[in-house]
Amino acid sequence: MDLQSPWFVICEDTVLLDRGNYTTCTVNLQGATVTSWRIQNKEMLYVAHQADFTGLRHIVGGIQFVFPIMGEWSFGPRHGFARKSRWKLVQGPEKLPSEDICATFSLMYNEYTLSLWHFKFELLYKITLYEKRIDFQISVENWDARYAMEFVIVQHCWWRLDDIHKCKIKGLRNCQYKDFLKQNQVAREYRDEVTIRQQTNRVYYRTPNKLVVEDTVAGGSLNLLRKNGRDVVVWNPWIEETLMVNNLGT
């Protein structure tokens, strides 16, 4: 009999990857939303208190998978349908020889997605949990070669911060940005360290592949490394909007 604790748990709606030493990642099949990432029991993500886990709407918080559009959409839900859809676990969770744990989730076109967006697609989302790192590999397949597919993918991350006043984002200097809260004004970032002192909602264009967020939980810093991506959204709802997010969901 194996008396060790299991390194994964699959419930009806969630998949828990357990790397040991209180390092875990929880993925909800609703949107393949990563609702928790803990490193030695320190939670890295924020989920709204009133987040709805019933599957009726997207989960507010964590790491949301946004596809095929970001923002308002005249044909379907805001930020697309992927975060509202139920995904499937298609591989794993498996333990690699390195002891790291990975699992792959998939979202395939269906009647609902075709009613909003006529492309026949399959998304694969592979998540690997390391000791102090989490990796996401995303692939998109177009099943109908007759049509070129245009889409946007965003990992909408709600990082948990101890104190917003201590948070600094490094790597955005010289990037052009659009400020949604200033009539979409376009400007260039001149700061080495971007700080947040009020409600913020900007998209930075053509950002470098490495950004650093300093002072997340417990004063640690988070390196965000990316391949084949382009833009970055810096958003903080500040107090009023946070109350709204927590109380109502969206």
Ligand SMILES: O=P(O)(O)OC[C@H]1O[C@H](O)[C@H](O)[C@@H](O)[C@@H]1O
């Ligand atoms: O409330 P949601 O639909 O999840 O959107 C949350 C936020 O997402 C992005 O960061 C947008 O730039 C914001 O304008 C938006 O408020």
